[in-house]
Amino acid sequence: MTISDLMNAPGKPQLPTYDRSKLRPRLIHLGFGAFARAHWMSYHQDFLLQTPDSDWGVVVSDILFGADRFGQLEENDHLYSVLEHSDTISNVRIIGSIVKTAHPERGGMDAFFAPFLEPDIAIVSMTVTEKGYCLTGGALDLANPAIAHDLDNPTAPKSAIGALVEALARRKAAGLDGFTILSLDNLPANGKLCQQAVLSFADKRDAVLAAWIRKHVTFPCSMVDRIVPALTDESRALITEKLGGMQDPNGIVCEPFRQWVIEDAFVKGRPAWEEVGAQFVPDVEPFEEMKLRTLNGAHSFLAYLGYLAGYETIDACMEDANFRSVAHALMVKEQQPTLDVPGDVDLDAYAAALIERFSNSQLKHKTAQIASDGSQKLPQRMLASIAWHLEHNGDWTRLALGVAGWLRFMTGSDEQGNPTPINDPLAEPIAKAAALLPDWDAYIDAVFAMEAIFPPALVADVRFVGGVKQQYAALIELGSKRHMTAMVDC
Template identity: 45%
Template structure:
């Protein structure tokens, strides 16, 4: 027998919400209704509702773009599909925990602020990518030269940035005598809660010092570590979901079966029992963040730049190349793992092998181009800290050097066959001006390493780093990415 959702029959194997959606309350306002959130935090919250009498619902907000997505979500009663694609089978779930949605272009800025300031709102969570925090990646402080921040500081009651929205909503709550909400960052940023707190407090101090003090004393900013591979949506994916569900779903998303969420348990106004869905609450998230950022995200970026240059469109395609697969594992274990300080009993080799299996999953079409986006924001978190560790220890940082060289070659805007690369990065104009000045010449290496928003002077101006990255970059020019990566395979492995 078929079941019905949003007045349309769906296939029997689709797992539908088994709770009363009418009892849900929008206790969470989430900024950034993107692919990752749909397959991660929203899914966790949905599973809590399935496993308990939870009334935690989510109001989804897109601050920039995505109006069609919000309109589609509303048209299907805020239901959408998540397809968890393993190597052998696919589980299809209909997520029902989203209660409402807002967009400032569709509903007005005040509607978003009022929802954030509503008495029942206990958490404002975010998946807004690194650049959404408007922070200087080198210092973690508010980037007051950011266009959105400049606009919001001039008119704080009608914000555009996520930071401006949070500060204004907290001002409304304070003025109305309401308790604050928790600000929950779910982005891949090391100590993301600390970064969110720093930029929110600095922004608040520039508009209202008393508000800044109130936020400092009253608001909590727990850090989180999130992990799930969620490829960008494609037409092929939408077609597959339509076949799996029995009806098209423009809000649907596909992802891997693996998921992880480690959360600092520091919530000022309550939280869902996400542990019922497999989340782990801890006192200190930092070791887990560093493990994931360096071993998973660092190797992902390495594979993205060097895979794209080699002509591999997907991560799974790079992993089908034995050299890339071996070098990715070596990077995790020899390049990244030694820089970590993990709790006793953590098995990093097992974690690395799990990552290799996840990257190799042929069911996921995770684009190298997608992972290569926003490199100026990612490299300071994913590659620089471990490189600094090896400098301090006097040990090899071959993999980090090649990863950085691959990024430099990528942002030149031209691939190895001479085709244009669509480089997406908030610093793209500054970076490509440097590349254009030098051309495809190794002289670009010290110029890019001198960009202190990405590379602190202790790294970017270190002669050993300049030499190592220059050598790797020259090899990419002379031999190409595949040959350069293959040269890192230990001889006994190659034999």
């Protein structure tokens, strides 16, 4: 795929108008998945369009996945497409900021680490999902097989955390300075968690290296928001149509909306992303919690209960007036009270906008996709809010239903007896607990005993246990659709 090939494409794509030959490696992104392609690289594209003389080029890398994707990217002159798609907007953009790729399967470990030794690398951003940080209870999981491997084999890492520490070790040995590590994963305090993982690993590996990292590396927090569904045959065909028949295996479809809030703590400079819509703030936490609890919490709520009800996508859930009403009430009545946001943030408008975004019929965001990795997501999306309500004597009925929906989903079958697509790092122990069924009371107690998900103080509160079990019992008796109808007037 070249720019000249796309000049007359039917989708009229927005093309890079900056001089790509001026770009040099200054940014590395680790984890070249769908969200990275659709979110932060679209901001960076706009920055380059606005600053055509900039040299802030991007190296995309991955430690385990995507080797084939990088080969396809190089075949397309390091270009790929982003289709911003909704019921009213269909805008194709060609991203041209990538100058190089790096993957250990394409040249070995030294080739993978070579871009990290470029003197001008200032930022290494990452999207490796919650699992990629190898944390448990907020601390580095030393029992994690990848972490254990990397501590024994530091120059041939299998984890993102091990790779970052080895990259910094090589920079230190070469007499180079550090860089900023910018987490773009959907985690509260993502920068702090990344820092905890990196420094804990470095402390175990080499105390002198760890001290150097503490002095030369920063870990700003960030909040990212854009709905990016997994590609389907339908969305791939749409991209091909927009590109005039050209195939783009790295193309991605996403919603038009995007948001990026970043802590301004960069040790070696940064692009002026604020000029193209990013927001730099001294404290990201209020924005993180707003998004994680309101958007992501409602998304998970709809994913578990919608899937059980037979709804394949989020927009299908939104077509059910009861699901739509209860999801909105969850945001406004139960999540909003737990938030402490700046005074100029209109939470009611935010919730209303989320309902409209969820209703985008063009995205086909699958409930099964959102339901994955629930054991990693539940604590920040629902359990933290429940703990707040228990302390403040608030109403958390819908949050209890969300937790019950996850528990019901994780039993392994939906309400029609069909298998549920479980994709979770704790799938095995949860499946062992599900073997206690049909004694669902014992099943729930066994899952609640998993401290990696449920804080012991929360489980010790009889109000929590009783509230969730009450909602679970109602799900068993009524089914998801009928129970959601009953919840409308709560």
